[in-house]
Amino acid sequence: MTIRVVIAEDEAIIRMDLRETLEEEGYEVVGETGNGDEAIELVRDLLPDLAILDVKMPGKDGLEVARLINNEKLCGVLILTAFSQREVVEDARDAGALAYLVKPFQKSDLVPAIEVAIGRFRELRALTGEIDALGEQLEARKAIERAKGILMTELGISEQDAFAFIQRRAMSERSKMRAIADRVVDGSLRP
Known part of the structure; x- marks a missing residue:
């Protein structure tokens, strides 16, 4: 390229x-x-x-x-x-x-400087992508934790059962656990 x-x-x-x-x-x-x-x-x-x-x-x-x-x-x-x-x-x-x-x-200085700049930019872009992905994972984890807390408080179930409900529902709907957790938090989904 x-x-x-x-x-x-x-x-x-x-x-x-x-x-x-x-x-x-x-x-x-x-x-x-x-x-x-x-x-x-x-x-x-x-x-x-x-x-x-x-x-x-x-x-x-x-x-x-x-x-x-x-x-x-x-x-x-x-x-x-x-x-x-x-x-x-x-x-x-x-x-x-x-x-x-x-x-x-010198021409001999230009190419290495270009390659360094492009290499560093690609590394930064990759790191930014990793940071964004980690941020999304953290937000998903927080949503799942909030949803588990709501289910545990409202239904008096264990943390393990609350997690299992979210996980099973995500699998049956072919959805992400984050989407199920968000529905639990907004009150539109209960067991």
Whole structure:
């Protein structure tokens, strides 16, 4: 699968060189701009795998764009800049940049930086998915516990019997235990 890239660099010559280098290395440049406001729109519209952002450009700067991309979890971000001061590097990291490259860069530095940024973004996306799944499991567990409590209190049955009722009902209706528990909690289902 080809990795899709958006370039946001206000210097046309650097942007052109970057595009050429990326295409030579097998990446697909799906959009490019020299303006930060346009960069965020391109990323939202094109949903690339990676955005390469210059720090200093008209409109929103690269760090603002990186922050928006990161908050919306749209793609990986590689910051490209002429500034190597620690403060700028830390600002880039805090904005959600997953890799950082100082201009002028060597072609041999670009590909590893891209691969690091994309790899880190994929790891973060996978972790986010795991966190969401764990959150759903926790919410389901809470609903089942509430439902068991209601059944135990109202019917005077054991916790084991309350759980068995929810489990059997879910199996017989080919439903999730969470859905049965929610019906018990809202009062629409009783044994």
